[in-house]
Amino acid sequence: MSEQEIRAGAAVQVTAEAPFVNLRDPAQALGADGKPARSRRAPRWADVPDEKWDDWRWQLSNRVNDLEEIEGILELTDEEREGLSAPDKFRVDITPYFLSLIDPKDPNDPLRRQVIPLGREAQAFTGMMEDSLAEDRHSPVPGLVHRYPDRVLMLVTTQCASYCRYCTRSRIVGDASQNFNRKEHEAQLDYLRRTPQVRDVLISGGDGLTLAPRLLESILRGLREIPHIEIIRIGSRVPVFLPQRVDDELCAMLEKYHPLWINLHFNHPDEITPEVSRAVDKLTRAGLPVGNQSVLLAGVNDCVHIQRALVHKLVENRIRPYYLYQCDLVEGSGHFRTPVGKGLEIMEGLRGHTSGYAVPTYVIDAPGGGGKIPVMPNYLISYSDHKVVLRNYEGHITTYEEPPTYQRHDSASCTYCQHERPEPGQSGVLGLLEGERMWIEPKGFAEIHSRGNIEQHRLQDPAKWVPYGVGAIEGRSREALSVLGAGDASAAEPNGEKPEYGPGEEPRPREGEPTGSAHGELL
Numbered sequence: 001m002s003e004q005e006i007r008a009g010a011a012v013q014v015t016a017e018a019p020f021v022n023l024r025d026p027a028q029a030l031g032a033d034g035k036p037a038r039s040r041r042a043p044r045w046a047d048v049p050d051e052k053w054d055d056w057r058w059q060l061s062n063r064v065n066d067l068e069e070i071e072g073i074l075e076l077t078d079e080e081r082e083g084l085s086a087p088d089k090f091r092v093d094i095t096p097y098f099l100s101l102i103d104p105k106d107p108n109d110p111l112r113r114q115v116i117p118l119g120r121e122a123q124a125f126t127g128m129m130e131d132s133l134a135e136d137r138h139s140p141v142p143g144l145v146h147r148y149p150d151r152v153l154m155l156v157t158t159q160c161a162s163y164c165r166y167c168t169r170s171r172i173v174g175d176a177s178q179n180f181n182r183k184e185h186e187a188q189l190d191y192l193r194r195t196p197q198v199r200d201v202l203i204s205g206g207d208g209l210t211l212a213p214r215l216l217e218s219i220l221r222g223l224r225e226i227p228h229i230e231i232i233r234i235g236s237r238v239p240v241f242l243p244q245r246v247d248d249e250l251c252a253m254l255e256k257y258h259p260l261w262i263n264l265h266f267n268h269p270d271e272i273t274p275e276v277s278r279a280v281d282k283l284t285r286a287g288l289p290v291g292n293q294s295v296l297l298a299g300v301n302d303c304v305h306i307q308r309a310l311v312h313k314l315v316e317n318r319i320r321p322y323y324l325y326q327c328d329l330v331e332g333s334g335h336f337r338t339p340v341g342k343g344l345e346i347m348e349g350l351r352g353h354t355s356g357y358a359v360p361t362y363v364i365d366a367p368g369g370g371g372k373i374p375v376m377p378n379y380l381i382s383y384s385d386h387k388v389v390l391r392n393y394e395g396h397i398t399t400y401e402e403p404p405t406y407q408r409h410d411s412a413s414c415t416y417c418q419h420e421r422p423e424p425g426q427s428g429v430l431g432l433l434e435g436e437r438m439w440i441e442p443k444g445f446a447e448i449h450s451r452g453n454i455e456q457h458r459l460q461d462p463a464k465w466v467p468y469g470v471g472a473i474e475g476r477s478r479e480a481l482s483v484l485g486a487g488d489a490s491a492a493e494p495n496g497e498k499p500e501y502g503p504g505e506e507p508r509p510r511e512g513e514p515t516g517s518a519h520g521e522l523l
């Protein structure tokens with residue numbers, strides 16, 4: 001037996017003895033003790049038995065919200081103390097699970113910055129609005145935002161598992177006195193029953209997955225009883241703050257209401273823990289396509305290397321990056337704002353550099369309520385040093401005011417920048433920027449010319465392309481050709497046959513000739 005055969009034999013034996021363990025699947029990750037991996041738990045909760053810790057009800061009822069309690073877990077800065085003691089601040093409430101992920105000594109921890117308020121939250125800024133997306137104005141019944149022709153946003157609760165400092169809906173979110181009840185859900189369903197153009201309902205809030213399971217199910221059933229509603233989507237941050245909530249019971253309930261999609265909200269790779277991987281695995285196994293939207297936040301994820309690590313971790317968990325949002329002009333979020341150029345830089349660093357599946361669409365939710373606008377040509381009309389002019393899908397023109405100040409991302413202290421993923425041999429346009437060369441030709445361009453192989457170039461071969469259409473008269477192609485000086489007319493019709501194509505049409509390729517799609521390759 002050759003060495004190879006022996007090895008192959010050994011491999012067969014191994015597979016027969018032990019089931020295959022896929023070490024690359026993050027949902028199967030094991031800890032040092034050989035049990036499913038767990039993330040860090042703050043010393044404060046070291047004695048809590050696992051059954052309690054893993055119970056979402058325990059996590060919710062043991063959330064942390066006051067200064068003293070947080071002080072016992074994290075080393076707070078003066079500005080955090082100021083933020084936490086502000087009397088009219090946006091609600092603070094953090095699950096023990098999420099608080100445990102935070103580095104207690106690092107005031108710049110990206111998870112910490114999303115949930116622990118700073119004194120500067122109270123600062124107003126130019127362009128700041130309470131309801132920056134004018135959702136209240138677009139609501140035919142309370143909590144239902146009908147902005148787009150065929151889809152609605154249905155706010156079913158004001159409660160979340162934990163509260164994000166930059167929340168777009170901080171005007172109502174977290175406030176139990178503004179919560180929606182069954183009567184309002186019924187009014188929302190009633191509007192949907194009599195509005196047949198709605199085919200897509202996005203359940204959000206607050207966070208629909210914090211509702212009592214039976215209440216959530218009654219809403220889903222109410223929606224599924226409306227025949228014109230094709231898809232239902234849930235937007236949720238529960239799997240981030242409270243992955244324990246995604247249990248088998250919840251998934252069994254959800255899968256009854258397909259086609260059901262879910263969009264999660266991860267902003268930083270550190271949020272994707274083994275607990276999260278197992279929760280997301282359950283969702284995908286229940287048949288829900290899982291997407292992600294991130295908000296671009298100064299001091300959290302305004303870095304192409306962090307964003308790249310994030311989208312890689314997302315696709316490893318079978319989560320498809322959907323949107324990267326520009327931070328809204330909402331109260332309390334001034335210090336999170338980044339210039340639009342930062343978002344463009346991140347997109348530039350993703351597209352082509354990583355799998356197309358891993359690239360989200362960068363959008364600005366139009367201030368004043370024009371909907372989400374992709375930051376790309378056709379929609380990005382103009383860009384000055386302080387303002388961006390945008391067009392929405394209906395043709396409305398709107399503007400987005402850039403932040404007047406922005407504290408640049410600190411690459412020197414960013415571990416993701418320090419461990420930049422190398423791209424050997426892929427210098428892109430850097431050569432131009434650094435002055436090494438003046439231009440870049442399309443691939444293969446120089447070879448075609450050096451071979452004198454110009455006739456392969458479809459546009460240069462008069463037999464293959466007839467530039468008429470402008471001023472040409474049907475049936476007089478020869479004349480048109482000579483008028484336009486497009487070369488030898490006889491070459492276009494070597495046998496004196498009548499052309500098979502009319503003015504303005506492209507000649508069809510003859511047998512063996514390169515086709516339109518081959519044309520791109522020749523360039």
Ligand SMILES: *Cc1c(COP(=O)(O)O)cnc(C)c1O
Nearest residue numbers: 145146147148151152153202372
């Ligand atoms: C985001 C949003 C939607 C869904 O928009 P998509 O681009 O289809 O994801 C619908 N309605 C409102 C009010 C929204 O804010």
Ligand code: SF4
Nearest residue numbers: 160163164167206237
């Ligand atoms: S989970 Fe969503 S709705 Fe809730 S506070 Fe965070 S951003 Fe706002």
